[in-house]
Amino acid sequence: EAGVAQSPRYKIIEKRQSVAFWCNPISGHATLYWYQQILGQGPKLLIQFQNNGVVDDSQLPKDRFSAERLKGVDSTLKIQPAKLEDSAVYLCASSRQGDTEAFFGQGTRLTVV
Amino acid sequence: GDSVTQMEGPVTLSEEAFLTINCTYTATGYPSLFWYVQYPGEGLQLLLKATKADDKGSNKGFEATYRKETTSFHLEKGSVQVSDSAVYFCALKDGGGFKTIFGAGTRLFVKA
Secondary structure, eight states: OOOOEEEOSEEEEOTTOOEEEEEEOOTTOOEEEEEEEOTTSOOEEEEEEETTEEEEOTTSOTTTEEEEOGGGSOEEEEESSOOGGGOEEEEEEEEOTTOSOOEEOOOEEEEEO | OOEEEEOOSOEEEETTOOEEEOEEEEOSSOOEEEEEEEOTTSOEEEEEEEOSTTOEEEETTEEEEOBTTTTBOOEEESSOOGGGOEEEEEEEEOTTSOOEEEOOOEEEEEEO
């Protein structure tokens, strides 16, 4: 089966600009996750969707980050305005409902200058 | 709250050496435990998992046993290869099955 697709792979923006990332999960996976992985750290969950509803967004900086999952399939994560500390790899993952295993995409490496 | 602590890297070994990467966790309830691997330029991949105490997860020669009494899930391999060079992440998923929490990762270098 096709894996989790993310785009773009790399993005460089200036601080205060906006940026959006896209994720297409594995077909049939109800649960979708966005993680932020800062260099040298483990991934940190930003938001989790179950179908098109939000299960957990407790660590999402809502003043600048937003995410949506229209129709319970694709998802976009947006940052507006970006800060230098947002430089990280943004990982999307998906899993079957109730399953413990999550499948990860290759990530989008964001550099804010 | 729940957390995962794993040994700092980098770990540098010669080919065919024995590998141990330590991982301990703090959690309420009964979490599932995982090891993920991230090869250079690639996304995270599940390496192995264990869902209850005393379970042993294994894959590609790697093993880890869920030890509830010591709250540990150490990763071991008897003979590492150059191709095992990667970053290894220990993780737990809480009892409710909602959130996966990762350790900081341990980078492994294997020399020929």
